[in-house]
Amino acid sequence: QQQVKQSPQSLIVQKGGISIINCAYENTAFDYFPWYQQFPGKGPALLIAIRPDVSEKKEGRFTISFNKSAKQFSLHIMDSQPGDSATYFCAASIRNTDKLIFGTGTRLQVFP
Amino acid sequence: DAGITQSPRHKVTETGTPVTLRCHQTENHRYMYWYRQDPGHGLRLIHYSYGVKDTDKGEVSDGYSVSRSKTEDFLLTLESATSSQTSVYFCAIPSGEGNPGELFFGEGSRLTVL
Numbered sequence: 001q002q003q004v005k006q007s008p009q010s011l012i013v014q015k016g017g018i019s020i021i022n023c024a025y026e027n028t029a030f031d032y033f034p035w036y037q038q039f040p041g042k043g044p045a046l047l048i049a050i051r052p053d054v055s056e057k058k059e060g061r062f063t064i065s066f067n068k069s070a071k072q073f074s075l076h077i078m079d080s081q082p083g084d085s086a087t088y089f090c091a092a093s094i095r096n097t098d099k100l101i102f103g104t105g106t107r108l109q110v111f112p
Numbered sequence: 113d114a115g116i117t118q119s120p121r122h123k124v125t126e127t128g129t130p131v132t133l134r135c136h137q138t139e140n141h142r143y144m145y146w147y148r149q150d151p152g153h154g155l156r157l158i159h160y161s162y163g164v165k166d167t168d169k170g171e172v173s174d175g176y177s178v179s180r181s182k183t184e185d186f187l188l189t190l191e192s193a194t195s196s197q198t199s200v201y202f203c204a205i206p207s208g209e210g211n212p213g214e215l216f217f218g219e220g221s222r223l224t225v226l
Contacts, residue, residue, distance in 0.1 A: 002171075034213045041219070041220075044155065091213060098143060098160055098162065099157065102154035104154045
């Protein structure tokens with residue numbers, strides 16, 4: 001099953017709060033899990049990525065948590081800011097191919 | 113965006129007409145990709161290229177063809193546009209860091225088929 005299921009579809013968070021976006025997959029051939037951030041009118045931009053042999057990766061306020069046994073991974077945005085308001089996509093890369101499968105996206109709105 | 117230029121950025125056309133979208137890169141990458149973005153579907157791979165004249169199908173290739181006659185240009189053609197092809201189309205190249213799944217996207221081409 002070459003799907004990546006992403007939730008929630010939309011998320012509203014107060015400034016300073018924690019934003020959490022979840023993704024799940026079935027295909028064990030996925031071996032790299034990037035997250036992309038997209039602002040209106042722009043292309044998606046790589047935000048942070050993780051390999052399945054690592055349980056957590058942190059870059060500034062952004063953290064990926066990865067649960068290999070549950071086939072789930074999530075993006076946590078700490079101290080969320082209005083400038084973080086964007087659409088976020090999780091994705092998964094299929095081992096030994098050039099295929100990248102995207103989740104359906106989460107629209108995050110951070111209110112001051 | 114530095115590295116990728118998509119043209120046109122916006123196009124309105126009628127059902128049944130041919131449409132060609134162009135992606136131009138200045139990074140000399142072997143790989144280039146075309147994705148479409150639709151609400152509720154995220155981004156889906158249409159076609160990709162792994163070299164001049166070397167292309168392959170993605171998830172949603174029906175109704176689309178591509179050509180790559182030189183490294184810097186990757187063309188996406190809708191031979192006879194349909195309303196279901198109304199979408200935002202993104203071209204992408206590898207980000208250059210060597211990790212799979214790390215792509216650099218253009219700013220998109222918004223196509224409306226009436």
